[in-house]
Amino acid sequence: MHLLNLGILAHVDAGKTSLTERLLFDAGVTDQIGRVDDGSTQTDTLALERERGITIKAAVVSFAIGDLTVNLIDTPGHPDFIAEVERSLGVLDGAVLVISAVEGVQAQTRVLMRTLRRLRIPTVIFVNKIDRCGAGYDRLLAEIAAKLGPAIVAMGAAHDLGTAAAAWEPYDPADPGFANRLADVLTLRDDTLLADYVAHEHALTGRRLRSALADQARKALVYPVYFGSAITGAGVGSLTAGLAELLPVTSHQACTGNARCRGTVFKVERGPAGEKIAYVRMFEGTANVRKPLRYGGAVGNTGKIAKVTGISVFAGGPAIPAESVQAGQIAKLRGLADVRVGDAIGEEGTTSPGRHFAPPTLQAVVVPASAADRPALHAALSRLAEQDPLINLRQDAVRQELLVSLYGEVQKEVIQATLAAEFGIEVGFMQTSTICIERLVGAGAAAKFMGDGANPFKATIGLRLGPAAPGSGMRFELEIERGALPAAFLTAIEETASQTLTEGLWGWAVPDCVVTVTHSGYVPPPPQGWSKFSSSAADFRRLTPLVVMAALKRARTIVCEPISNFRLEIPPDSVPVVLRALARLGAMKQAPGGADGFAGAVLTGELPSGRVRELQQQLPGLTGGEGVLESGFARYQEVSGEFPVRRRPDPLCRDE
Ligand SMILES: Nc1nc2c(ncn2[C@@H]2O[C@H](COP(=O)(O)OP(=O)(O)OP(=O)(O)O)[C@@H](O)[C@H]2O)c(=O)[nH]1
Numbered sequence: 113m114h115l116l117n118l119g120i121l122a123h124v125d126a127g128k129t130s131l132t133e134r135l136l137f138d139a140g141v142t143d144q145i146g147r148v149d150d151g152s153t154q155t156d157t158l159a160l161e162r163e164r165g166i167t168i169k170a171a172v173v174s175f176a177i178g179d180l181t182v183n184l185i186d187t188p189g190h191p192d193f194i195a196e197v198e199r200s201l202g203v204l205d206g207a208v209l210v211i212s213a214v215e216g217v218q219a220q221t222r223v224l225m226r227t228l229r230r231l232r233i234p235t236v237i238f239v240n241k242i243d244r245c246g247a248g249y250d251r252l253l254a255e256i257a258a259k260l261g262p263a264i265v266a267m268g269a270a271h272d273l274g275t276a277a278a279a280w281e282p283y284d285p286a287d288p289g290f291a292n293r294l295a296d297v298l299t300l301r302d303d304t305l306l307a308d309y310v311a312h313e314h315a316l317t318g319r320r321l322r323s324a325l326a327d328q329a330r331k332a333l334v335y336p337v338y339f340g341s342a343i344t345g346a347g348v349g350s351l352t353a354g355l356a357e358l359l360p361v362t363s364h365q366a367c368t369g370n371a372r373c374r375g376t377v378f379k380v381e382r383g384p385a386g387e388k389i390a391y392v393r394m395f396e397g398t399a400n401v402r403k404p405l406r407y408g409g410a411v412g413n414t415g416k417i418a419k420v421t422g423i424s425v426f427a428g429g430p431a432i433p434a435e436s437v438q439a440g441q442i443a444k445l446r447g448l449a450d451v452r453v454g455d456a457i458g459e460e461g462t463t464s465p466g467r468h469f470a471p472p473t474l475q476a477v478v479v480p481a482s483a484a485d486r487p488a489l490h491a492a493l494s495r496l497a498e499q500d501p502l503i504n505l506r507q508d509a510v511r512q513e514l515l516v517s518l519y520g521e522v523q524k525e526v527i528q529a530t531l532a533a534e535f536g537i538e539v540g541f542m543q544t545s546t547i548c549i550e551r552l553v554g555a556g557a558a559a560k561f562m563g564d565g566a567n568p569f570k571a572t573i574g575l576r577l578g579p580a581a582p583g584s585g586m587r588f589e590l591e592i593e594r595g596a597l598p599a600a601f602l603t604a605i606e607e608t609a610s611q612t613l614t615e616g617l618w619g620w621a622v623p624d625c626v627v628t629v630t631h632s633g634y635v636p637p638p639p640q641g642w643s644k645f646s647s648s649a650a651d652f653r654r655l656t657p658l659v660v661m662a663a664l665k666r667a668r669t670i671v672c673e674p675i676s677n678f679r680l681e682i683p684p685d686s687v688p689v690v691l692r693a694l695a696r697l698g699a700m701k702q703a704p705g706g707a708d709g710f711a712g713a714v715l716t717g718e719l720p721s722g723r724v725r726e727l728q729q730q731l732p733g734l735t736g737g738e739g740v741l742e743s744g745f746a747r748y749q750e751v752s753g754e755f756p757v758r759r760r761p762d763p764l765c766r767d768e
C-alpha cells in the first residue's frame with residue numbers, strides 16, 4: 113500500500129476545511145459535502161469550531177486516490193493556533209498551501225511558506241475561491257512569485273473568474289508554451305536537463321519535463337500551483353491528480369521482526385470515557401495492540417512503558433480498528449496513560465517536534481468566577497495543557513494564581529469558552545503581560561561535594577553553564593568520563609537541570625544554554641545491591657537545582673523581551689500620524705518598505721511584541737479604517753531599564 117501523509121496549511125479562512133470536505137466527497141468517503149458555515153464538516157467537529165466557523169484543532173481524515181491512501185491533516189489558520197500546525201509538521205510527507213484568490217498572500221501565508229521551505233516539505237499551492245468576486249489569476253501568480261519565492265509552476269489556466277462558472281483547465285503537457293515555462297524553471301535546478309536543453313531544445317519531451325517536475329517538486333525545489341474552488345469543486349480533480357503525481361509517496365513497510373520502532377505523538381485527545389487517545393505517526397517498525405510500548409521523553413532513557421489497549425489506523429476512510437500500526441501510517445493509540453503531545457514512541461524515538469514558529473509571547477492569570485472552582489480549574493487547565501503543552505500551566509507560589517502562556521486574544525476566548533462548555537467553569541483573565549526570557553551573560557560554574565556540611569545529599573555534582581546560540585535550546589555535555597556515573601544519575605541531572613532552567617534568576621526561562629557536567633560522585637552499592645546507604649537518583653534530582661542556580665548566579669543573566677516585526681499598509685496622508693504613534697509605542701528601525709503594487713504607503717519596522725495589540729487597536733482611528741497590519745515574532749532583545757521579575761511559580765505545581 114502507498115501512503116501520503118498530507119497537511120493542509122493556510123492563513124485563516126482560506127478554505128482548508130472546505131477543501132478537505134471536497135476531497136473527501138470526491139474520493140467517495142462522504143456522500144454529502146459538509147459546510148463550514150452550517151457546522152457540518154468532518155474536521156471541524158468541536159462545538160466551538162462549529163459555532164465560530166474556524167478550525168481550532170488539527171484533525172486527521174483519510175481518503176484514497178486509486179491505490180494511494182492519503183492521510184490528511186486539516187490545520188487551523190489563525191495565528192493564535194500556530195502550535196497545532198507546528199505539531200503536525202513533523203509527521204508530514206507533503207503539504208497543500210492554500211491561498212485565497214481574493215485576499216491573496218497574507219502575513220500568515222509567508223510565515224507558513226518560510227517554514228515549509230526551511231523544513232523542505234514538498235508542497236503544492238492551491239489558489240482557492242476562484243468563484244468569488246475579486247478573484248485574480250495573473251495578479252496571484254505574480255504575488256506568489258514575489259512574496260513566496262520564484263520557483264513556482266502554474267499547472268493550468270483559469271477562466272470565468274469571479275463567477276459560479278469559474279473553471280480551471282490543466283495545461284496540455286504537449287503545449288509548447290507550458291513546456292517552455294517548465295523548462296525555464298526546471299533547468300535552473302538540474303544541470304543535466306539544462307545541458308540537454310542547450311544542446312537540443314526538442315530533447316526535452318513533455319514526458320521528460322513531467323518527470324523532472326515530479327522529481328523537483330518531491331525534493332521541495334519547485335512548487336506547482338493549481339487554482340480552483342473548494343465550494344464549486346473547480347480544479348479540485350486536477351489538484352488531486354497532482355498530489356498523487358507530484359508529492360512523495362511512502363511505501364507502507366511490512367513489519368520485520370527486528371525492526372526498531374520509532375514514531376511521534378502529534379496530537380492527544382480524550383475519548384468518550386475520558387481515556388487518552390494519542391495520534392501517532394510511525395516512522396520505523398511496528399506498534400502492536402496488547403504489546404508493551406515505550407513512549408515519552410528523549411533518547412531511550414526516560415520513556416515509560418505501557419500496554420497498547422487499542423489501535424485504529426487511518427486507511428482511506430474513517431479510522432478502523434487494527435492489530436498494529438506500521439511504518440508510514442498514522443493511527444490512534446489507546447492505553448498510553450501518561451502520553452503527552454510531542455512524545456517519542458519506541459526505543460529510538462527522538463522525534464519530539466522542534467520549535468519552528470515563534471513561542472507564545474503573552475501570559476495571563478486565569479481567575480475562576482467562583483473561588484470554589486479553583487481546584488476544578490487547576491484540573492481542567494491541566495487537561496488542556498495535555499493537548500497543548502505550550503500553554504505551560506503554572507501556579508504562583510504566593511498568591512496561588514494560575515498562569516497560562518498565550519499567543520493572543522482569540523486563543524484566550526477559546527480557552528474561556530472551552531472551560532465553560534466542557535468543564536462548567538466560568539473564568540476571566542487578568543494581568544496579560546509579555547513573556548520574557550533570560551540569556552546568560554557569560555559562563556559560570558559551581559560544584560557541591562559529598563561530605564561537605566552544606567550538601568546533605570549522597571551526590572557530588574559540578575556544572576558549568578555557558579551561553580548558547582538563540583533558538584538552540586539546552587545542550588547537555590560531559591567533561592567527566594562517561595562511565596563515571598550510572599546513566600540513571602546522569603539522566604536525573606540532565607532532566608532536573610532542564611527543569612530548573614525554566615526559571616532563571618529573574619523567574620523567566622533560560623531557553624538557550626550549554627550545561628556541562630564537570631564533577632560527579634556517588635556512593636556505590638555494597639556487593640549485595642543498592643541500599644539506603646547508597647546514592648539514589650533522588651539525591652541527584654535534589655542537588656542539581658542548587659548547583660544550577662549557583663552556576664547561574666556566577667554566569668549572570670539579562671532579561672530579554674520578544675520583539676515583533678511589522679508591515680503596515682496605510683493611506684499616504686496618514687504617514688505622519690502613524691509614525692508618531694509608532695514612536696510612542698517604542699517602534700524601532702522603521703522604514704518605508706517595498707510597495708508590492710500597493711498604492712498607499714508601506715512602513716516596516718520592529719516593535720516590542722507587547723505593544724502590537726495596541727498598534728492594532730489604534731490603527732483604524734489613525735488611518736480612517738484603511739490601515740492593514742501584518743506582524744510576527746522576530747527576536748528577543750534585552751529589556752532597557754529595570755528588568756521585570758516574573759513571580760516565581762511553585763515548582764511542585766508546575767507539572768500537575
Ligand atoms: N466562494 C467560496 N467560498 C469559499 C471557498 N472555500 C471556502 N469558502 C468559504 O470561506 C469561509 C472559510 O472557509 P474554511 O474552509 O472554514 O476556511 P479554513 O481555511 O478552514 O479556515 P480556518 O480553519 O478557520 O483557518 C467559509 O465561509 C467557506 O464557505 C470557495 O472556494 N469559494
Ligand SMILES: [Mg+2]
Pocket residue numbers: 128129130156166167186187188189
Ligand atoms: Mg478550517
